[in-house]
Amino acid sequence: MNRRDFIKKATMAAAGAAVVSPVSAMLNNVTGETKFKVLLINGSPRTDGNTFCCLKEIEATLQKHGVESEIVQIGRKPVRMCINCGGCRQNNGAGCAFDDDMCSVIAEKMKESDALIVGTPVYYGQPNGGILSLMQRLFYSTGHLVQNKPAAALAVCRRGGATATLQTMNMMFEMMNMPVVTSQYWNIAYGAGKGEVKLDTEGMQTMRTLATNMAFLLKKIHADGNPTPQRDEFPAFMNFIR
Numbered sequence: 001m002n003r004r005d006f007i008k009k010a011t012m013a014a015a016g017a018a019v020v021s022p023v024s025a026m027l028n029n030v031t032g033e034t035k036f037k038v039l040l041i042n043g044s045p046r047t048d049g050n051t052f053c054c055l056k057e058i059e060a061t062l063q064k065h066g067v068e069s070e071i072v073q074i075g076r077k078p079v080r081m082c083i084n085c086g087g088c089r090q091n092n093g094a095g096c097a098f099d100d101d102m103c104s105v106i107a108e109k110m111k112e113s114d115a116l117i118v119g120t121p122v123y124y125g126q127p128n129g130g131i132l133s134l135m136q137r138l139f140y141s142t143g144h145l146v147q148n149k150p151a152a153a154l155a156v157c158r159r160g161g162a163t164a165t166l167q168t169m170n171m172m173f174e175m176m177n178m179p180v181v182t183s184q185y186w187n188i189a190y191g192a193g194k195g196e197v198k199l200d201t202e203g204m205q206t207m208r209t210l211a212t213n214m215a216f217l218l219k220k221i222h223a224d225g226n227p228t229p230q231r232d233e234f235p236a237f238m239n240f241i242r
């Protein structure tokens with residue numbers, strides 16, 4: 001593919017967001033009240049570890065606010081990294097060329113979700129490798145499914161590196177037009193052994209506040225039935241090496 005074709009295809013992919021209809025519009029319940037769904041991803045290979053505990057706390061609070069959620073585990077099976085093959089740029093947004101791991105499962109679930117929260121353990125001061133690989137492929141191949149949807153990351157660590165981890169995660173949301181949801185403190189909780197994080201009472205409260213803020217924002221931005229800003233410019237795409 002030449003440079004001009006690449007730019008055209010990348011621009012079309014980015015602009016795809018504009019034609020995605022709000023999922024929530026399809027989820028009206030019998031009372032006419034709009035239902036929202038938040039997808040919660042556990043990036044830890046420990047499916048019942050500390051990151052999971054944080055997501056459970058968030059789930060319970062979302063439920064209190066009448067917001068649906070689903071926790072998806074990336075688990076212990078290998079997650080492929082993006083190999084920059086360009087396959088996803090040639091299939092009209094159908095997704096990553098690899099469809100043999102959790103990335104395609106999560107992309108499918110993202111279609112039915114109005115927002116995204118990703119939990120990661122801190123490994124060497126960064127998100128763990130599996131979740132980074134998954135997020136990079138998910139966002140590169142199916143960015144139109146996450147565009148404009150509110151998002152948050154949370155990080156769990158034994159001792160240090162959580163703020164750098166959060167920054168890495170937020171970098172992805174911030175270039176996909178995703179409103180980043182915050183809390184009373186950075187979305188961090190502390191624990192080492194499984195379940196220990198529940199002893200971090202401030203951390204747990206931070207998770208509940210995050211969930212409350214997420215529910216509040218979702219309801220507000222959908223209130224007039226138009227959760228996507230009208231943008232009158234096509235996204236530019238200009239490499240610095242020309």
Ligand SMILES: Cc1cc2nc3c(=O)[nH]c(=O)nc-3n(C[C@H](O)[C@H](O)[C@H](O)COP(=O)(O)O)c2cc1C
Binds near residue numbers: 045046156157158191
């Ligand atoms: C490979 C590896 C690297 C880690 N690096 C850090 C680190 O840099 N800072 C830290 O505070 N904890 C670190 N930890 C501890 C985990 O972040 C901590 O145990 C966390 O609670 C795990 O979450 P989980 O139970 O959801 O998997 C590391 C753990 C592993 C396995």
